[in-house]
Amino acid sequence: MYDFQYHKPATIADAVKLLAADPEARPVSGGMTLLPALKHRLNKPTSLIDLSGIAELRGVRREGDAIVIGGMTTHYEVATHPQILAAIPALARMAATIGDTQVRNRGTIGGSLANNDPAADYPAAALALRATIITDRRRIPADEFFLGMFTTALEADELVTGISFPIPEKAGYAKLRNPASRYSMTGVFVAKGPHGVGVGVNGAGPCAFRQAEMEAALSANWSVDAVANVKQSPDDLNSDIHGSAAYRANLVTVMAKRAVADAG
Amino acid sequence: MPQVSLTVNGKSHTVDVEGRTLLVEVLREKLRLTGTHVGCDTSQCGACVVHIGENSVKSCTILAVQADGAQITTIEGIAAADGTLHPMQEAFREYHALQCGFCTPGMVMSAIDLVKKHPSGLSEQEIREGLEGNICRCTGYHNIVKAIAAAADVMNGKRTELARAAE
Amino acid sequence: MNVTLPSAVSSGGIGARVRRKEDLRFLSGRGQYTDDLVRPNQLHSWILRSPHAHARINSIDTAAAMAMPGVVAIYTARDIEAAGLGGVPCGWQVTGKGGKVMAEPAHPVLASGKVRHVGDPVAFIVAETRAQARDAAEAVEVGYTSLPALPDLRAATAPGAPSLHDEAPDNICFDWEIGDKAATDAAFARAHKVVRFETTNNRLVPxxxxxxxxxxxxxxxxxxxxxxxxxxxxxxxxxxxxxxxxxxxxxxxxxxxxxxxxxxxxxxxxxAEEALVTWAAxxxxxxxxxxxxxxxxxxxDAHGRDHVTTAELALDSDGRFLGLRVETLANMGAYLSTFAPAVPTYLSATLLAGVYTTPAIHGQVKAVFTSTVPVDAYRGAGRPETTYLLERLVDVAAREMGMDRLEIRRRNFIQPDQFPYQTPVALQYDSGDYEATLRQALEAADYAGFEARRAEAKGRGMLRGIGVSTYLEACGIAPSKLVGQLGARAGLYEVANIRVHPTGSVTVFTGTHSHGQGHETSFAQLVAEQLGVPIDMVEIVHGDTGKIPFGMGTYGSRSLAVGGSAMVRAMDKIIAKGKKIAAHLMEASVEDIEFADGRFRVAGTDRSKAFAEISMAAYVPHDYPIEELEPGLEETAFYDPKNFTYPGGCHICEVEIDPETGGVEVVKFTACDDVGRVINPMIVEGQIQGGVAQGIGQALIENTVYDGEGQLLTASFNDYAMPRAATVPDFTVLTSTTLCTHNPLGVKGCGEVGAIGSPPAVMNAVVDALRDYGVRHVEMPATPLKIWSIIHGGGDALPQAAE
Structure with a gap:
């Protein structure tokens, strides 16, 4: 790891100020992705802005017909929070499968969204549930947030402060793990929500995406059979030693079926 | 140079570190608590697991500065003051859940967290999935799973003494 | 003299499930591993490694790096050569066809002139801290001219392929053969059927x-x-x-x-790193x-396996094996590691008879240099490769003969009354009962009930298969004279020094090394049993050339069979000397002294002396036969085994395949192994469970992949899949014993059987699960991608055409 300055601001405003002052600064929340990258010297930030001291970024609350989760909420907290378990149990179940226990104890929802790893779990849920990502300066619909591999709509000094999930009627999630990294090879999150049916896919492509044909099929007929006949095109999907594009395309359908079954 | 204060196994320490110093480096090199091991550099093997507060964390994936002010427990700190082993340590010995011993401290620390988070008990499958973040190359996990199940019964109050392994 | 056998398992003696002595320190975080040690005033280092698979080194500029903070020294090949250091030696010399000795290119401690694999060490940077050494390594400027990479075994042997080493222009290290070619050709000429089979034993990282x-x-x-x-x-x-x-x-x-x-x-x-730190210090x-x-x-670290093999089996119309022909390409990697040449030859091809009476066998091995990390022994070392080959081949043959998979095995088993059994490929097996281990495993696995379980799984949409492997291996390496003839440059005896202290406690210095095997416990059981002292009075010391007379170490499941036998021999000497002392003290004739349960007795009388009384007399020789006997009670024995030992048994695996994802799950695994006499069943079962998990890893998920440029694609746990707790099932592990006939303990070895017997059992189960898809063979590892591709008719893992 290269050395860097370390800052631990107490407010969002101070954090943004530090980031704005130094284009080579990086925010760190749980650090579950950033620290391994730093250890391999893949990044050389001049300073790390630790967000763990910012009380405003914590907490889970219900706002009308939505659950709002603070950016620094850990995966373990999402998996076990009574309000999330009651309102969007599929989201809690999904959080309980992220990484391993130690990743869930430190990794955060805000960090995962901002990092936008193609194989991360949350982006599929955010897309399917039509979530809104809340930053220090605006609200960004999930559809406009995830732009590409490790790329989001965030500006360089912009912080994810929370995410608002409209409470769905039902939702479900299924994934197949990569046998080595244990990240999602392909995962599908399905939801029947106040703004319609959503099907979010992670792991398969360079960026999480919505599967429109499956959404249409499920809108017409919410059933396992409805998605079973929708084939995902392998074009533009990821291909590596663990999974070809054709294999991942198959998994989109298989995981969609299982996610619908999970949703009930 | 940043300075961090840590309480490790009930003892307070203040140490000088670099920004880039990992918690595991402080534990091993500054505090000489070498029971916490480093087995990989991709945060997967779990040989470095310690507790911060009640939660298990991989001490190779947290900076020392991030742990400033934390209450940390390592493998050296889980036995009773009189040396009586923690039920999880006792169970690992009784069920032959370790061979080379290198993954063992992290495995034990993860297992304690796992059991504490399942006070009503754990199925074999839950134990196996709960060990996702710990790799053992020696045992084939068979006896680790048995040891955790036996220790869980003691930790959760189902039994007062550890169930003995088959003779 | 053979060890006294207990009539019943005594507390802490042979056969008891003694909890391990070493566990307390490991469980308390007090283990002392190398990286836990601190030396006063120590320096840290970092090795700059080649990013290229094959390149010429034009220049190395260390000036900028030397000026970095904390840097103390930077060494390159020039310094190593100026100091007159030698290269890393190989411990085994194979002589190939026509008496041609293997090519043995230099293996410099730091790359000299060329780099030959990604990771080849180029410079050694020493600094006050590790981070400083690593920082400085980035400032070392190395000028490379890239040369063609040779990551592929077959491509490296193609005509006109570029050479990795001048000493081996065709990249061939040796071309070696074993067995009787003419007799094998004759067997094939009269065969009813010939079954041909090709396979790659996947490369693994230990x-x-x-x-x-x-x-x-x-x-x-x-x-x-x-x-x-x-x-x-x-x-x-x-x-x-x-x-x-x-x-x-x-x-x-x-x-x-x-x-x-x-x-x-x-x-x-x-x-190389060992030499670098020692020299630099x-x-x-x-x-x-x-x-x-x-x-x-x-x-x-040296990788394991990586053999590409073609085999042909000749059968008569009853399914009896008449002959076997095997050709293997074995990857040595870029340089010869210590044991590398022995792995595909003397540790692999000598096992080609397996548990079968195949009368004619001819094996050929070409060892090849490639621009990859050196390949050497990994748990099982050569024996997993042969076992996998044979046990898959036998299943394929059964299918092509229309025979039951168990029947074809039974028809060809070496029978218990055929021991000692001389194979056509050099080895003479001393004991075994393959029908016994098969029968016990079948019962424990409820083999008879499998079809009902398959039908039940089908109802859940899952494809269930069962696979059996019946195998043996050769371990306990090995007789020095034999391995010397085979090319070993060292003897393979073992050493024990037993020091009885005045009060009767015992320190045992062994040349073997325990790194998970539990020697501190099982060896102490052995010594406690033999000398009749409590196990707590026995301490096992290993791992320090400053304390132990000599030793060859621990590998090849040799520690108990060879090291334990050395202890028995040393204890025999202790007891013999003790008898002389006892005879003197009790005024009896030495011939009348018996030793049992820790007491020296005058036969037929009630006169006796405790072991501790004798040891005290030996160290306080006031009343002592000092004219004829030296004081003290300490003996050393070097034990050279007469033969390999031959553990074996039967592994039965059941898998379920999810046809939608291609995922394979091992749902049931049963092993019945004959490892000879068992000292501590708890430890033996643990060894087998661990070995089986590694075998399941090889069969299902582990694989080492290089790209065409020689870059390692599976270079971390992110891409190299390691078995986790949820990868493996609860195991059923049984033992069934025939005794080794040539060592004093009757022990065979248990460290590798799990990794040797299990991969073919898993793969036979995978192929069986896919029986409705007409699949003849699936290459390891049976990843979800591969299985899905087979089921859905795509990919490169399709059934091979039968001959």
């Missing part, structure tokens, strides 16, 4: 959980070098490094292997330490 580490220290007063290292055999390291690399005599070189976090073969070999007059990072281990 991945012991403790990364390698080494600390060099030097005492200028005594001129003694000390190396602390993660080794399975410190005396071998002392010999190889001292005699061949550093040219330091043994009495000035001490090698300590403290607690070692697993080895599986990867810590047998002498590695003497140059700098300060201790120098090096610890490998996991991703670096992938590029620097």
């Amino acid at each position: 991945n012991a959980m403790e990364p390698r580490a080494a600390i060099g220290d030097y005492d200028p007063n005594s001129g003694e070098h000390t190396l602390f290292t993660t080794s399975q055999n410190p005396h071998v390291i002392r010999l190889l490094m001292g005699a061949f690399v550093l040219k330091v005599p043994e009495h000035k070189l001490r090698v300590v292997a403290p607690d070692v976090g697993g080895g599986f073969g990867s810590k047998i070999y002498h590695y 003497a140059q700098l007059k300060r201790p120098v330490r090096w610890t490998c990072e996991r991703s670096e281990s992938f590029l620097s």
Whole structure:
């Protein structure tokens, strides 16, 4: 790891100020992705802005017909929070499968969204549930947030402060793990929500995406059979030693079926 | 140079570190608590697991500065003051859940967290999935799973003494 | 003399499930692994490694790096050569067809002139901290001219392929054969059927959980070098490094292997880093330490397996095996590691008879240099490759003959009354009962009930299959004379020194090394049983050339069979001397003294002396036969085995395949192994469970992949899949015993059987699960992608055409 300055601001405003002052600064929340990258010297930030001291970024609350989760909420907290378990149990179940226990104890929802790893779990849920990502300066619909591999709509000094999930009627999630990294090879999150049916896919492509044909099929007929006949095109999907594009395309359908079954 | 204060196994320490110093480096090199091991550099093997507060964390994936002010427990700190082993340590010995011993401290620390988070008990499958973040190359996990199940019964109050392994 | 056998399992003796002595320190975080040790005033180091698979080194500029903070020294090949250091030696010389000795290119400690694999060490940077050494490594400027990479075994042997080494222009290390070619050809000429089979034994990374580490220290007063290292055999390291690399005599070189976090073969070999820290410490007059990072281990620890094999089996119309022909290409990697040439030859091809009476066998092995990390022994070393080949081949043959998979095996088993059994490929098996282990495993696995379980799984949409392997292996390596004839450059005896202290407690110094095997417990059981002292009074010491007379270390499941036998021999001497002392004290004739249960008795009388009374008399020789007997009670024995030992047995695996994802789950695994006499069943079962998990890993998920440029694609745990707790099932492990006939304990060895017997059982189950898809063979590892591709008619893993 290269050395860097370390800052631990107490407010969002101070954090943004530090980031704005130094284009080579990086925010760190749980650090579950950033620290391994730093250890391999893949990044050389001049300073790390630790967000763990910012009380405003914590907490889970219900706002009308939505659950709002603070950016620094850990995966373990999402998996076990009574309000999330009651309102969007599929989201809690999904959080309980992220990484391993130690990743869930430190990794955060805000960090995962901002990092936008193609194989991360949350982006599929955010897309399917039509979530809104809340930053220090605006609200960004999930559809406009995830732009590409490790790329989001965030500006360089912009912080994810929370995410608002409209409470769905039902939702479900299924994934197949990569046998080595244990990240999602392909995962599908399905939801029947106040703004319609959503099907979010992670792991398969360079960026999480919505599967429109499956959404249409499920809108017409919410059933396992409805998605079973929708084939995902392998074009533009990821291909590596663990999974070809054709294999991942198959998994989109298989995981969609299982996610619908999970949703009930 | 940043300075961090840590309480490790009930003892307070203040140490000088670099920004880039990992918690595991402080534990091993500054505090000489070498029971916490480093087995990989991709945060997967779990040989470095310690507790911060009640939660298990991989001490190779947290900076020392991030742990400033934390209450940390390592493998050296889980036995009773009189040396009586923690039920999880006792169970690992009784069920032959370790061979080379290198993954063992992290495995034990993860297992304690796992059991504490399942006070009503754990199925074999839950134990196996709960060990996702710990790799053992020696045992084939068979006896680790048995040891955790036996220790869980003691930790959760189902039994007062550890169930003995088959003779 | 053979060891006294207990009539019943006594507390702590042979056969008892004694809880391990070593566990308390490991469970309390007090293990002392190499990286846990601190030397005063120590320096840290980092190795700059080649990013290229094959390149010429034009220049190395260290000036900028030397000026970086904390940097103390930077060494390159030029410094190593100026100091007159030798290269890393190979411990085995194979002589091929026509008496042609293998090509043995130099293996420099730091790459000289060329780099030959990604990870080849180029410069050694020593600094006050590890981070400073690593920072400086980035400032070392190396000018390379890239040369064609040779990552592929077959491509490296193609005509016109570029050469990796001048000493082996065709990249062939040796071309070797075993068996009777004419007799084998004759068997094929009269065959009813010939079954042909090709397979690749997938390349594996051992991945012991403790990364390698080494600390060099030097005492200028005594001129003694000390190396602390993660080794399975410190005396071998002392010999190889001292005699061949550093040219330091043994009495000035001490090698300590403290607690070692697993080895599986990867810590047998002498590695360049050990020589570098030892040499640099003497140059700098300060201790120098090096610890490998996991991703670096992938590029620097010897890999395992990587054989490409074609086999043909000739059968008569009853399914009896008439002849076997095998041709193997074995990957040596870029340089010859310590045991590498022995693995595909004497540890693999000599097993081609398996448990069968095949009368004519001819095996050929071409060993090939490639621009990859060196390949050497990994748990099982050659025997898993042959076992996998045979046990898949037998299943394929059964299918093509229309025979039951068990029946074809039984029809060809070597029968219990045929021992000692001389195979056509050099080995003579001493004992075994393959029908017994098969029968027990079938019962324990409820083989008869399988079809009902398959039908039930089908109802859930799952494809269930069952696979059997019946195998043996040769371990307990090995007779020195034999291995010498086969090319070993060392003997393979073992050494025990037993020191009985005045009060009767015992310290045992063994030349074997325990890195997970539990020797501190099982060896203590053996000694406690034999000498009749409580187990707590026995201490096992290993891993330090400064304490132990000599030793060859631990690998090849040899520790108990060879090291334990050495202890028995040393104890025989202790008892013999004790009898003389007892005879003197009790005024009896030596011939009348009996020793049992820790007491020396005058036969037929009630006169006796406790073991501790005799030891005290030996050290306080006031009333002592001093004219004819030296004081003291300490004996050393070197035991050279008469033969290999031959454990074997039956593994039965059941898998379920999810046809939608291609995912394979092992749902049931049963092993019945004959490992000879069992000292501690708890430890033996643990060894087998661990070995089986590694075998399941090889069969289902583990694979090492290089791209065309020679870059390792599976270079960390992110891409190299390791078995986790949820990868493996609860195991049923049984033992069934026939005794080894040639060692005093009757033991055979249990360290590798799990990894040897299990991969074909898993793969036979996978192929069986796919029986409705017309699949003949699936290559390891049976990843979800591969299985899905087979089921859905795509990909490269389709059934091969039968001949």
